[in-house]
Amino acid sequence: xxxxxxxxxGTPGYLTSDALESAVNCALALEKPLLVKGEPGTGKTLxxxxxxxxxxAPLITWHVKSTTRAQDxxxxxxxxxxxxxxxxxxGDVRDIRRYIKFGPVGEAFRADRRVVLLIDExxxxxxxxxxxxxxxxxxxxxxxxxxxxxxVARQRPIVIITSNNEKDxxxxxxxRCVFHFIDFPDQELMRRIVAVHHPGLxxxxxxxxxxxxxxxxxMQRMRKxxxxxxxxxxxxxxxxxxxxxxxxxxxxxxxxxxxKKEQDxxxxxDQLAGGRKFRS
Amino acid sequence: MIVPFLYALRRRxxxxxxxxxxxxxxxxxxxxxxxxxxxxxxxxxALLVHSEQHLDDFDIAFAEHxxxxxxxxxxxxxxxxxxxxxxxxxxxxxEEEKASIEALDLDELQRLFEQRLKEQTSRHDGGNRxxxxxxxxxxxxxxxxxxxxxxxxxxxxxxxxxKSADARRYxxxxxxxxxxxxxxxxxLRRLRAFTREGYPDELDIEGTIDxxxxxxxxLDVVVRPQRRxxxxxxxxxxxxxxxxxxxxxxxxxxxxxxxxxxxxxLRTFYFHNCVYGRVYRTDHFADPIGVHELLRVTSPxxxxxFLGDALMAPYELLATSAxxxxxxxxSGLHWLSVLREHFPxxxxxxxxxxxxxSGNTIEAVRSVFPMFHLTVDGLTEAVQELTRRR
Numbered sequence: 250x251x252x253x254x255x256x257x258x259g260t261p262g263y264l265t266s267d268a269l270e271s272a273v274n275c276a277l278a279l280e281k282p283l284l285v286k287g288e289p290g291t292g293k294t295l296x297x298x299x300x301x302x303x304x305x306a307p308l309i310t311w312h313v314k315s316t317t318r319a320q321d322x323x324x325x326x327x328x329x330x331x332x333x334x335x336x337x338x339x340g341d342v343r344d345i346r347r348y349i350k351f352g353p354v355g356e357a358f359r360a361d362r363r364v365v366l367l368i369d370e371x372x373x374x375x376x377x378x379x380x381x382x383x384x385x386x387x388x389x390x391x392x393x394x395x396x397x398x399x400x401v402a403r404q405r406p407i408v409i410i411t412s413n414n415e416k417d418x419x420x421x422x423x424x425r426c427v428f429h430f431i432d433f434p435d436q437e438l439m440r441r442i443v444a445v446h447h448p449g450l451x452x453x454x455x456x457x458x459x460x461x462x463x464x465x466x467x468m469q470r471m472r473k474x475x476x477x478x479x480x481x482x483x484x485x486x487x488x489x490x491x492x493x494x495x496x497x498x499x500x501x502x503x504x505x506x507x508x509k510k511e512q513d514x515x516x517x518x519d520q521l522a523g524g525r526k527f528r529s
Numbered sequence: 530m531i532v533p534f535l536y537a538l539r540r541r542x543x544x545x546x547x548x549x550x551x552x553x554x555x556x557x558x559x560x561x562x563x564x565x566x567x568x569x570x571x572x573x574x575a576l577l578v579h580s581e582q583h584l585d586d587f588d589i590a591f592a593e594h595x596x597x598x599x600x601x602x603x604x605x606x607x608x609x610x611x612x613x614x615x616x617x618x619x620x621x622x623x624e625e626e627k628a629s630i631e632a633l634d635l636d637e638l639q640r641l642f643e644q645r646l647k648e649q650t651s652r653h654d655g656g657n658r659x660x661x662x663x664x665x666x667x668x669x670x671x672x673x674x675x676x677x678x679x680x681x682x683x684x685x686x687x688x689x690x691x692k693s694a695d696a697r698r699y700x701x702x703x704x705x706x707x708x709x710x711x712x713x714x715x716x717l718r719r720l721r722a723f724t725r726e727g728y729p730d731e732l733d734i735e736g737t738i739d740x741x742x743x744x745x746x747x748l749d750v751v752v753r754p755q756r757r758x759x760x761x762x763x764x765x766x767x768x769x770x771x772x773x774x775x776x777x778x779x780x781x782x783x784x785x786x787x788x789x790x791x792x793x794x795l796r797t798f799y800f801h802n803c804v805y806g807r808v809y810r811t812d813h814f815a816d817p818i819g820v821h822e823l824l825r826v827t828s829p830x831x832x833x834x835f836l837g838d839a840l841m842a843p844y845e846l847l848a849t850s851a852x853x854x855x856x857x858x859x860s861g862l863h864w865l866s867v868l869r870e871h872f873p874x875x876x877x878x879x880x881x882x883x884x885x886x887s888g889n890t891i892e893a894v895r896s897v898f899p900m901f902h903l904t905v906d907g908l909t910e911a912v913q914e915l916t917r918r919r
Binding site (some may be wrong): 267268270271272274275276278279281284286328329332335376414415416417418420423424426427428429430470472473512 | 544548549552555556559561562567568571572574575576578579580581584710711715718719734738741746777784909
């Protein structure tokens with residue numbers, strides 16, 4: 250079968266786990282897209298940047314929006330420009346190729362070296378969107394209907410797809426991907442992440458913040474559990490305000506930075522009042 | 530070795546098939562698992578699981594299936610690990626060497642190790658060649674099987690794999706038990722439809738090009754109405770009494786429905802136990818609206834979702850009473866049928882587990898409405914039922 254390939258081992262600026270490395274290497278070896286899911290703020294997009302850095306391959310990013318169609322990623326035939334040119338005479342309108350604009354997937358295929366193609370937040374688009382890309386990502390080629398040109402990937406790009414889970418992805422699409430779910434960081438990893446954002450933070454305060462944070466996350470009936478970015482913001486506010494110690498009680502300072510929903514604030518107060526017996 | 534594991538996964542309803550098996554075999558033949566059970570766990574998980582909702586089942590199946598391989602991992606101490614490392618170095622043992630190792634006086638450790646060997650034999654074919662196969666290619670038949678990885682990591686690293694599988698960290702992502710607000714939203718998002726109705730104020734580029742071409746190149750602008758959501762939902766909830774334990778789940782569905790921006794309209798009503806002639810606009814039964822009045826203002830295009838346990842005293846469902854003096858007496862069941870007939874797209878979501886759905890009033894209600902368990906899976910099925918064309 251294939252010969253030895255270069256493995257991904259993370260980069261100095263991007264902390265990986267064994268599971269993540271393993272998933273990336275599976276995707277590389279089997280030449281399949283890597284589908285990365287996880288809570289917001291767990292570094293899904295950064296992974297593509299890290300892989301791009303590790304393999305010194307340029308990164309081509311395709312930010313998917315609710316209006317994005319699969320075709321946009323391949324190429325767009327700029328009919329309006331051609332119509333305009335034909336009316337007001339500018340350039341050779343007989344050459345359709347001049348009006349074919351390649352999208353991120355097209356660019357990735359046409360690149361003369363291996364690139365990393367990031368399809369970011371694939372779930373934002375319509376339900377059918379991933380299915381429309383199946384064939385192209387599988388075969389690594391597509392045809393420009395207007396000119397009859399075939400666009401074939403010279404170097405199979407490394408495809409990273411992220412999803413925030415806003416919609417279910419089609420089964421046929423899932424089957425073709427290597428899947429990795431980025432866990433919410435545990436305390437140890439979180440400590441290192443916070444250290445990146447707040448170097449020189451008082452160790453005692455950090456410990457207290459983390460313990461309060463995971464306590465709040467573990468509470469029942471939370472509509473939106475605080476995530477990494479909320480913790481980082483919260484610590485920033487605490488530092489600004491010169492607060493040197495926190496503990497879990499109803500007067501928790503700047504609770505609004507952690508909990509952003511009224512019901513969650515109510516649930517928080519509720520559970521502290523209820524002698525903590527509801528904690529999960 | 531792999532294939533029985535795949536079937537174990539299938540038994541747990543993980544959608545794995547030939548494609549996954551081939552991928553896994555390829556990955557193993559490329560040595561992606563780095564000859565350790567831990568590595569195998571990571572590789573298998575990346576290739577066999579396609580969604581976080583299945584991670585928990587994968588972990589359970591993995592722990593069950595490979596328990597024999599590492600059942601004593603927990604007990605194994607640093608010394609044992611060291612001892613196993615020694616064995617690993619002597620991977621290509623002859624029978625004599627093996628015997629000499631067995632002669633080593635490591636009493637308790639040895640006993641564990643042998644017990645483990647026996648476990649192997651009974652569990653897997655060829656397991657008794659556990660040490661013997663050490664010399665064969667690490668990527669032989671079964672891929673993951675060879676001793677090189679089995680002897681060492683089964684005690685040290687491999688323990689980690691089953692241990693992390695045992696930890697069941699992904700329990701929270703199961704969809705057959707948990708109802709998380711976000712998961713409900715995702716499920717409800719499928720309940721949608723679009724139409725183009727109203728004032729044409731959107732430029733139809735394709736249409737314009739077509740029309741212009743037909744018009745011999747003279748610009749002919751085509752406009753059309755915008756595409757707008759066209760789903761109308763009617764949510765009728767049972768509150769109080771036997772529904773109290775489910776108040777939290779019900780309120781989650783309610784807020785997810787409220788937040789669904791892809792619907793044209795959502796109307797919510799309440800009832801207690803069963804519908805008798807009227808439903809209420811508030812959860813403390815004020816501001817009633819008669820069922821016939823409700824049917825008058827809602828077209829059959831509405832999708833009707835009932836949310837309730839459908840548990841009540843039989844007479845509440847079957848006894849007849851007049852909803853208003855002068856009207857013919859009707860039973861609760863009759864009112865349900867009236868609603869069902871008016872709304873071809875209707876479902877009943879029940880927080881009670883399906884095992885308790887027979888031999889009581891639930892059975893009667895089920896004969897009227899298609900009923901689904903109030904879990905993410907059930908909700909997804911319900912949405913499928915609601916969007917089915919009729």
